[in-house]
Amino acid sequence: MLPDLEEVLKDLVNQHIPSRYSGMKEMIAYHMGWQSQNGSKNTQGKRIRPLIVLLATQLCGGEWQKALPAAASIELLHNFSLVHDDIEDQSEFRRGQPTVWKLWGVNQAVNCGDAMFSLAQISMLHLGIKVNPMVAYEASVLLNQTCISLTGGQYLDMSFESRDEISRDDYFEMITGKTAALMGASAELGAIVSQSSKMNRNSLRTYGEAIGIAFQVWDDVLGIWGNEQKTGKPVSADLKDGKKTLPVVYGFENNPAIIELMRNTEKDDESIARLIMELEKIGARKYAENVAQYYSNLANKALLSLTNINSEGLQVIKELTAQLIKREN
16 A cells, blocks of 8 residues: 555656756655655655555445545645644754755745645545545545644644643643544545445544544653654653643643743753653653553544444554554654
């Protein structure tokens, strides 16, 4: 599945980005992991979201090959958001490599993200060649609704930076938009492309949203306690950036010292070590790991309500679900 997806993604870039914009093509290829600064292969993303599109299509009895334009569209939308998020968060590294804005500047990185957003739209329109045009229209509407949720989640995430503390309700509202919406849409697209039942469509959306929350919470754990060599970003970068991740939000509610430590905008290694110690003292890591497992279980429960499905496909998607919250990067 993934080799076919990469071929579709590269074809989209080559066909729709003219040679006179070779610099634009270079930025996209770099961010997508197809080449590094010196022209060699770079580190790619995990392609989880498009894989969910393809697996969900197969699960519902459809031909996953027909869903490739939708899967590519989702991956391009995701990467558009990453390029812009890196600018907004002033993140200098992604997957252990300098970010697009760090190499080409903010203005060109904005152009790169915008181009990928447009390619996502074109790819979803190509779905109309593979399936009923009304199905492609429905998928396109979902894509754009999801983009609003995604950018809304990023808006909330950025607005939290100026607040001393937020509640767990605030946090879950934010990640429902920023992470869960795109995962939910990815799974739902499988039901749309395969023209499965409304019940299956709802169940797959629930699955995707639940696994999206589990994925983000696990990412929060890795952002504090992960291995830098495996995550590709500096240890405790989220704490230094003042990110209101779930362990921190849990800390706000259970340890007043964490509020004071997070208020410090110039955190040195000593204050970071103190923060981690205070979080561990109240069991913030274990709490977050339990939450990730809870939503992973919810995702699996949603899969049980599916009807008239491919049993082999069900096993594959269950295995993917288990891997997502046991990953180290």
